[in-house]
Amino acid sequence: MSEITLAKSYSPSEHEPSVLARWSSANCFHASPTDSGEPYSIFIPPPNVTAALHLGHALNNTLQDVLIRVARMRGMNAMWMPGTDHAGIATQSVVEKRLAAQGKRRTDFSREEFVAKVQEWKDEYESTILAQLKEMGASCDEKRTRFTMDPVCTAAVREAFFLLFQDGLIERGKRIVNWDPVSQTAIADDEVEMEEVDGFFYYLRYPLEDGSGHVTVATTRPETMLGDTAVGVNPRDPRAAGLRGKRVRLPIVDRIIPIVEDDYVVMPVALGGDPADGKSLFASGFLKVTPAHDPNDWELGRRHGLPAINVMAPDASMSDRHGWTDVSPAAQAFVGLSREAARIAIVEWFKKAGLLESVKPYRHSVGHGSRSHVPIEPYLSDQWYVRVTDARLSTSALRAMDPAQFDGSRSGLAGEARDGDGGLKFFPTRYAKTFQHWHEGIRDWCISRQLWWGHRIPVWSKSFDAATAPAAGTWSAQGAAEMRRTLPDGQLELFVCLPESLDATLAPALAAIGFVQDADVLDTWFSSALWPMSTLGWPNSGRFEMDGMLDTFNPSAVLSTAREIITLWVSRMVMFNRYFLNGRLPFRHVFIHCIVQDGFGQKMSKSLANGVDPRDIIATHGADAMRFVLTQMSTATQDVRLPVDVLCPFTQESFAPKTITTDVGHVVxxxxxxxxxxxxxxxxxxxxxxxxxxxxGSAVPTADMPLARNTSSRFDAGRNFATKLWNASRFALAQLGTATPSSDSPPAVVPVALADRWILARFARAVDGINGSLAEYQFNPVADALYDFVWRDFCDWYLEAIKPTVKNDPVQQAVLRGVLDGILRIMHPVMPFVTEVLWTPVSAIATAPVRGLELPTSPLAATSRWPTPDASLNDARAIESFERVQSLVIAIRNVRGERQVNDRRKIVLHAPKEVLAIVAEGGGAVETLAGIDRVEAIGASPRPADAVAFPFMGSELCASALVDAVDVGAERKRLEQTIVDRVRVIGGFEGKLSNAGYLAKARPEVIEQTRQMLGEAQADLVAARRALDVLSTMV
RNA sequence: GGGCGCUUAGCUCAGCUGGCUAGAGCACUGCCCUUACAUGGCAGGUGUCACAGGUUCGAAUCCUGUAGCGCUCACCA
Structure with a gap:
């Protein structure tokens, strides 16, 4: 055996690239349907191509990688599908911002030109993201990498849209949408963020038409009054009767509008309104009704047959070109103003006209675009919807839930029992509730977006005079799907949805007779919802050479994601997968991981610049260190705070930065x-x-004042751990360098030494614990178990204990080799790089196997088998015995530590019979670990003058030869402290044991344990008192 | 306003179905550069488990309430 030498410490940057190259050339992360093993797949939540991956991605992907690597090592057919998401609005808006910086706008380009520019951005970030995944060690099936606008994904989007259209689950509707005036598109409810803002309640007087007075309406948005088409009053309002049949002359516009009675209108408290309803405190009892600019007014307008007058352009400026026709000369002055300017101007107008009754400050939350951060305008427009309220979608999602996690009874849910029902489980379980409540209150999903970047809606439309319209079925007979509706002007609007296969033939034919394809694109989540299917080739796997993929890898094992994604994505995947695949689930488990916040509990964000770039951590600490710490931070109940440090560009030292508080209260x-x-x-x-x-932008980096990057000292622990493992391996390899097995296939050894039996038992328990935690997606205990076993058990105790013996003990060498090998395996999923580097030298060592510890060889750690230690290794007696050894060693070290005995000084231990037995049981471990030269039976020879007494498990022990002279005063102080402590503890135990209730009701073994501890504490007390007496005689 | 969490050592966090003298890492103190590791070793101090009630022989753990914090859903009269 050649001597194996490793550098003195592990240098991640030196090894990571070559490890990646070895995995890549071994192609060991590629899975195919024909591979052996039970399928186990994970679909990466595709990151947006808007930006590079942040620490949250690093966390999620680390956890997924741990899962997939363990599955792979367990011999499963493990497939991790990587990819990226086109993220319609987000990506389009970053590109538009970049153009704006050059003084250009999207509309300065053709649609094709603009999409090409977005494509460039996408290409850049897609490759960045994929490189980052690789750098962090993510064992994705790289060859299967997808992008949501790939042809294979596009094919799925086309098919899904077509089927839903055909099945009547897609509809066209004029409704109030969340309109983002900056990106000028409709957005879904969940893309709206509520933000508290300081606003005002304006009380406006609307004169009655007959001149008999006025009504006062309360509003926070006076600018919309230009579109008012009624004033509402509650029928129970005492003033309602007197106003019945009267009409109002709308100021500025001079529009005559009715007063309608509706229960929806909140009455002021003074007139019997419910004070619990916050609105009643501000309500005047009269509601201005603006159907085109408020969702509730829209509903109210429908109930009363009111017209909807849209007074705004898509950029939210006041406009007479989008449905407003009765513009009075007075109103003309407001046309063209922004909504903000119009608000001011209109309030000013009312003031001048004496119609402004009052203004009250009012703090309320207003929806803002999650991308643009400007207030959302409720806007009337024609959009495409998926009728997710249909039982075929929403109820199906509810039926998917595990009955044990369902809040209430599932029995009332419509539909026949199907494959997949009840098969969906959430970890932690409480998130099932989020999923359930979302579907119980679900609303139709607006899927059209007025963007250029995305999947174009495959619908062609044209309006006809009812008389000349083509007959129904004209295009469905040719394989398309159609829909028609009558417009308010009596025209008939025809919609034809094409499957992709008819693009070449029917699309030109439709165009030839004046049909136009919808200009809009689909909501990004529409394609994301199909991710677990589209990436596997659905609906036509043969077309993309993916035969067998869908049936092998869908359903996947688990979806790992963040909380807010439950409603945005999880829900939609469940609904679509089940709808298109006959009830089949997209995944069996949903794991919700925690959120990484900064040290002040704030979300990490670009604007606060409080994030840490995973690439920086990989550069300074290594990928393994980052992965380990992220795994350790993954707790089930709490989001985690990561104090962010600054990496000094001069010294490369990190430090906690000085902070300031922004005017909105963020600490930065x-x-x-x-x-x-x-x-x-x-x-x-x-x-x-x-x-x-x-x-x-408040400080500009210069050569003298460079930019400092963020980092976090939290990752030091991971770096230290990797180094520890490295050095432990280095030491073990040195011990094993001389190992020579007795034959090519030596018989398995059965260890007898306590330390050997103990470390094997601890290993077996560590593996059990890790298996159990993984099954529950509890990652923090996995990291802790690894740390405790490797650092505390293996390094601190086992390696130290065997130092004197291992070089000449082939059995012990076999154990050392076996446990180290096992450690590399169980560490591998969390720290794949360092374990892969160490794998080569460790697997080159030949020793006999250990009975019960089967570790099949493998060229790579990545393809090695997950250990399955035999239950016989879990030797409870060895653990008990070794724990006694540990207690004794700690007691002796304690004495040494207090006297500051040099580590190299060997001491003499004087002990009674029971303790001598422990020493003997340890087989030399006590002597080695506690630095003992000689053990003597107490009383066998006269007690040396320098002996120091100390209690241990009810016995009195002595240590001698500690120092050259005893400090009696210090000794007395120490013993007195021990006595005080023991008396306190004894009091606690006696209190319990003198409690009749305790004796009667506590479990017998608990009582017995208490008695035992009391006995030991009492004996310790006696021993300490006696030692104190002896000390007194010495003075 | 509804829902879900959280509050344990100076900091970041564990503590499952109530029962060892409440733990870990970092930080701190002392000693040690002992031939795997100073990115290290040994030893040490540190907590009214947010607060107030209750259940129980026994509560960090279960229940109720209060306060603070976070997330989420709803609400823009």
Missing amino acids: AAPVQSCPTDLGRGDLGRKMVSAYGYAS
Whole structure:
């Protein structure tokens, strides 16, 4: 056996690229339907191509990688599908922002030109993202990488849309949508974020037509009054009767509008309104009704047959070109104003006209675009909807839920029992509720987006005079799907939806007779919802050479994602997968991971520049360190705070930055930081620009004042752990360098030494624990179990204990080799790089196998088998015995530590019979670990004058030869402290045991344990008191 | 306003179905550069488990309430 030498410490950057190259050339992450093993698949939540991956992605992908690597090692046919999402609005808006910086707009280009520009952005970030995934060690099936606008995904989108259209689950409707005036598109409910803003309630007087007075309406949005078509009053309002039949002359516009009675209108408290309803405190009892600019007014308008007058353009400026025809000369002055300017101008007008009754400040939440961050305009427009309220979709999603996680009874849910019912489980379970409640209150899903970047809606339309319209079925007979509706002007509007296969033939034919394809694209989530199907070739796997993929890898094992995705994505995948695949689930488990926040509990965001770039952590700490710490941070109940440090560009030291509070109350790094470290090179006090300073533009980096990157010292623990494993392996390899097996296939050894039996038992328990935690998606205990076993058990105890013996003990060498091999395997999913590097030298060592520890060889750690230690290795007696050894060692070290005995000094232990038995049981471990030269039976020889007594498990022990002279005073103090402590503890135990209720009701073994502990504590007390007496005689 | 969480050591967090003297990492103190590792070793101090009630022989753990924080859904009269 040749000597194996490793560098003194592990250098991630030196090894990571070659490890990646080895995995890549072994092609070991590629899975195919014909591979052996039970299928186990995970679909990556495709990251948006808007930006590089952040720490949240790193967390989610690390956890997925842990799962997929373990599955692969268990011999399953493991497939992790990677890819990216085109993220319609988000990507289009970042590109538009970039153009705006050059003074250009989207409309300066043709649709094709603009899409090409977005495509460039996409290409850049897609490759960045895929490279990042690779760098962090994600074992994705790289060859299957998808993008949501790939032809294979597009084919699925086309098919899904066509089928839903054909089945009547897609409809066209004029409704109030959430309109984003910046991106000028409709967005879905869940793309709207509520933000608290300080606004005002304006009380406006509307004169009655007959001149008999006025009514006062209350509004927060006076600018919409131009579109009012009624005033509402509650029929129970005492004033209602007197106003019945009267009409109002709308100021400015001079429109005559009716007063309608509707229960929806909230009455003021003074007139009997419910004070619990916040609105009643501000209500005047009269509601201005603006059907085109308020969803509730729209509904009210429908109930009363009111017209809807849209007074705004798509950019939310006041406009007479989108449905407003009765523009009075007075109103003309407001046309063209922005909604903000119009609000001011209209209030001013009312004031001048004496019609402004009052203004009250009012704090309320207003919907803002999640991308644009401007207030959403409720806007009347024609959009495409998926009728997710249909039982075939929403109820199907509810039926998918595990009955045990369902809140209430599932029995009332419509539909016949189907494959997949009840098969969907959430981890942690409480998130099932989010899923359930979302579907119980679900609303139709607006899927059209007025964007250029995305899947174009495959519908062609044209209006006809009812008399000349083509007969129904004209196009469905040719394989298309059609729909028609009558417009208010009596015209008939025909919609023809084409499957992809008819694009070449029917599309030109439709165009030839004046049909036009819908200009809009689909909501991004429409294609995301199909991700677990589209990436596997649905609906036509043969076309993309993916035979067998869909049936092998769908359903996937688990979807790992963040909370807010439950409604945005999980729901839609469940509904679509079940709808198109006859009830089949897209995944069996949904795992919701925690959110990484900064040290002040704030979300990490670009604007606060409080994020940490995974690439920076990989560069400074290594991918393994990042992965380990992220795994350790993944707790089930709490989001986790990651204090963000600044990496000083001068010293490369990290430090906690000085912070400031922004005017909206965010805590951020001060724009300019100064170097706090003095390395004697004059760096102390040198200035640098923080990430926040750069992002906010409040400080500009220069050569003298460079940009400092964010980092976090939390990742140090991972780096240290990798180094520890590296050095432990290095040591073990040195011990095993001389190992020579007795034959080519030596018989399995059965260890007898306590330390060996103990470490094997601990290993078996560690593996059990890890298996159990993984099954529940509890990652923090996995990391802790690894850390405890490797660092505490293996390094601190086992390696130290076997140092004197291992070189000459082939059985012990076999154990050491076996456990180290096992460690590399169980560590591999979390720390794949360092384990892969160590795998080569460790697997080159030949020793006999250990009975019960089967570890089949493998060229790579990545393809090795997950250990399945035999139950016989879990030796409870070995663990008990070794724990006694540990207690004894700790007691002796404690004495040494207090006296500051040099580690190299060997001492003499004087102990009674029971303790001598423990020492003997340890087989030398006590002597090695506690630095003992000689053990003597207490009383066998006269007690040495320098002996120091200390209690241990009810016995009195002595240590001698500790120091050259005893400090009696210090000794007395120590013993007195021990006595005080023991008395306190004894009091606690006696209290319990003198409690009749405790004796009567507590479990017998608990009582017995208490008695035992009391006995030991009492004996310790006696021993300490006796030692104190002995000490007194010495003075 | 509805729902879901959280509050344990200076910091970041574990503590499952109530029962060892409440733990880990970091930070801190002392000693040690002992031939795997100073990105290290040994030892050590540190907590009215947010607060108030209740259930129980026994509560960090279960129940109720209060306060603070976070997320989420709804609400833009």
